[in-house]
Amino acid sequence: MPTRPVDLFAVDHLFSDEEIAIRDTVRQFVTKEVKPHIADWYENGSIPARELARDLGELGVLGMHLEGYGCAGTTASAYGLACMELEAGDSGLRSLVSVQGSLAMFAIWKWGSEDQKQEWLPRMAAGEALGCFGLTEPDYGSNPAGMRTRARRDGDDWILNGNKMWITNGSVADVAVVWAQTGEPGVGRGVRGFVVPTDTPGFSAPAITRKMSLRASVTSELVLDNVRLPDSAILPDAEGLRGPLSCLNEARYGIVFGALGAARDCLETAIDYAGGRDIFDRPLSAFQLTQAKFADMTLELGKGVLLAAHLGAMKDAGTLKHEQVSLGKLNNVRESIAIARECRTVLGAAGITLEFPIMRHANNLESVLTYEGTSEVHQLIIGQAVTGESAYR
Known part of the structure; x- marks a missing residue:
C-alpha cells in the first residue's frame, strides 16, 4: 500500500494527543465544509466570510493560541497544525483566520487596553465580529x-x-x-x-x-x-514599529505551517492522479521520472514539516526568535510553490483546471510568497542574523 508523503517522516509523535486531535478536527471541517465549495468560490472571486467566521469561531480556531477573552488558549504547535489544514483547503481560508487571530486579535490582545480587549476579543473569537x-x-x-x-x-x-x-x-x-x-x-x-x-x-x-x-x-x-x-x-x-512587527511575526509563524498544507494537497492530488492515469499501457506513477519527481517533492515537504514542528516547539518554549520565523517562512513557502508547480506538470493540461486544486494553490502561493515579508526581506533578516550587518539600505 502506498504511504502518504508526510507519513514517511513519522512526525505525529512530535505533537501531543490534543494537538493531533485539533489537527484532525480542523481537517474534517475543511473536508466537509470547504473543499466541496472552494473551486466555485475561487472561480467566482468570492467567499462567504461572515458565515465561515461563525463556523470557525464555533470550531475554536479564531485567536486559538491566545489566552482568555473567549480564546481557546492552545499551544502554538496546535495553531500551526490548524493553519496547515486550513491552507490545505485554500490559502484564502487560512488568511482569514491568520488576519483575524494573529494580526487584528493579537494586536489588541498584546498591545490594547483592557476595555479594548473586553469589547472586541470575545466577539472576534466567536466569529461574531471580523x-x-x-x-x-x-x-x-x-x-x-x-x-x-x-x-x-x-x-x-x-x-x-x-x-x-x-x-x-x-x-x-x-x-x-x-x-x-x-x-x-x-x-x-x-x-x-x-x-x-x-x-x-x-x-x-x-x-x-x-x-x-x-x-x-x-x-x-x-x-x-x-x-x-x-x-x-x-x-x-x-x-513605534515593534507593535506592528510583533503582529507580523505571529502571522508569519502561521504561514510556516500553512503553506505546507497547500503543498501537501498538491502532492497527494498528483500522486492519486498519476496512479489512475494510464500512459503507454502503464500507470503514470510507474515511470521512473514521475517517481523521481514525487521523491524529491516528498523530501522537501517532509523537511518543511520537520522545520515547522521544531519552530513550533521553540515558540511553545518561549525561545523562538523572529529571524528563526524568517527561516521557516522563506524555506517553506519557497518549497511549497515549487512543489505546486511541479505537481502541475504531472497532471499536464488537467492541472490548469479547477477540477483539481493544484493551479489554485499555485496561484495562491504566489501571494503567500510576497505577503508578510517578501522572500528578499526574509533573506535580509537571515543575512543580518548571520553576518551582524544590516543590508536594507
Whole structure:
C-alpha cells in the first residue's frame, strides 16, 4: 500500500494527543465544509466570510493560541497544525483566520487596553465580529517606517488620514487595527496603532477585484478621510514599529505551517492522479521520472514539516526568535510553490483546471510568497542574523 508523503517522516509523535486531535478536527471541517465549495468560490472571486467566521469561531480556531477573552488558549504547535489544514483547503481560508487571530486579535490582545480587549476579543473569537489589519500602503510595503497615513491630535481626539492597501478582510471587517505616523521624531518611532470601528465616519474599504490569486478571499483598500477617534482608540502599549512587527511575526509563524498544507494537497492530488492515469499501457506513477519527481517533492515537504514542528516547539518554549520565523517562512513557502508547480506538470493540461486544486494553490502561493515579508526581506533578516550587518539600505 502506498504511504502518504508526510507519513514517511513519522512526525505525529512530535505533537501531543490534543494537538493531533485539533489537527484532525480542523481537517474534517475543511473536508466537509470547504473543499466541496472552494473551486466555485475561487472561480467566482468570492467567499462567504461572515458565515465561515461563525463556523470557525464555533470550531475554536479564531485567536486559538491566545489566552482568555473567549480564546481557546492552545499551544502554538496546535495553531500551526490548524493553519496547515486550513491552507490545505485554500490559502484564502487560512488568511482569514491568520488576519483575524494573529494580526487584528493579537494586536489588541498584546498591545490594547483592557476595555479594548473586553469589547472586541470575545466577539472576534466567536466569529461574531471580523477584524482586519491596516499596515501596508500603496507605496510602502516592505518599508513600513515610510508610511504616509497620519494621525494628528485635535483636542482630546485623533484625526486619521491615509490609505492602506491589500488588506485581507477589509470590506467585511467590523474593526480595523490601523497603524499611523503621529509625527514624533525618529524613523518609525512615532508609529502608533488605533482600533477603528469600521462604521466610523470617514472610513471606507472598497474591495480589490480582478485578482488572479487569493480569489477566495476578501482583499480591500482602506481609506481614512478625516476619521475622528477618541483617545481611547489608541493601542496604549504599542509605540513605534515593534507593535506592528510583533503582529507580523505571529502571522508569519502561521504561514510556516500553512503553506505546507497547500503543498501537501498538491502532492497527494498528483500522486492519486498519476496512479489512475494510464500512459503507454502503464500507470503514470510507474515511470521512473514521475517517481523521481514525487521523491524529491516528498523530501522537501517532509523537511518543511520537520522545520515547522521544531519552530513550533521553540515558540511553545518561549525561545523562538523572529529571524528563526524568517527561516521557516522563506524555506517553506519557497518549497511549497515549487512543489505546486511541479505537481502541475504531472497532471499536464488537467492541472490548469479547477477540477483539481493544484493551479489554485499555485496561484495562491504566489501571494503567500510576497505577503508578510517578501522572500528578499526574509533573506535580509537571515543575512543580518548571520553576518551582524544590516543590508536594507
